[in-house]
Amino acid sequence: DVKVTQSSRYLVKRTGEKVFLECVQDMDHENMFWYRQDPGLGLRLIYFSYDVKMKEKGDIPEGYSVSREKKERFSLILESTSTNQTSMYLCASSSEAGGPYEQYFGPGTRLTVT
């Protein structure tokens, strides 16, 4: 079974603090994604990566950056948190081999910024 893990389930940070969320997948997937999930808005893509050191902006990249130094690891960085970044953050991975390219999700990190 594909396993996607995230470094924290719950985080509480103060405004202005730096946050580092890490995601690891164990199935050699090329693609990795970071989403934020908010009620009524579904999942919105922040960034994705299709290869090591490659990244593409998603729909809401402002206030976030990412890093992918190894194929299995994709990190989301919030350099200076603000209260409007309080949300659930989901990581996912997928393969480009064959199809139909389903995404596998981690358990999520619920971030609260006070």
Next chain:
Amino acid sequence: AQTVTQSQPEMSVQEAETVTLSCTYDTSESDYYLFWYKQPPSRQMILVIRQEAYKQQNATENRFSVNFQKAAKSFSLKISDSQLGDAAMYFCAYRGNYGQNFVFGPGTRLSVLP
């Protein structure tokens, strides 16, 4: 840009009954993939069922089936013999044939009443 709409924010069903969740999408592509994901309370998002647009036959997975109407751009999920464990948020998702990204709908919260 593709969009996915789920017009039912919340639904409820009696245990053992059948419920249908609606999803419509907008795209100009002819080849694509559609997915239903389930997110139980405080648990990981998992794939329920997938459909390739080039396949005319509706996908089925045990008690879960879809009604895929390509011309109408509709992709509804039918859950038969509903069980308490089916209570969750359900997300409809679209992925085009050329590109790694998914587009998610806002979700439908399903309650199962004993």
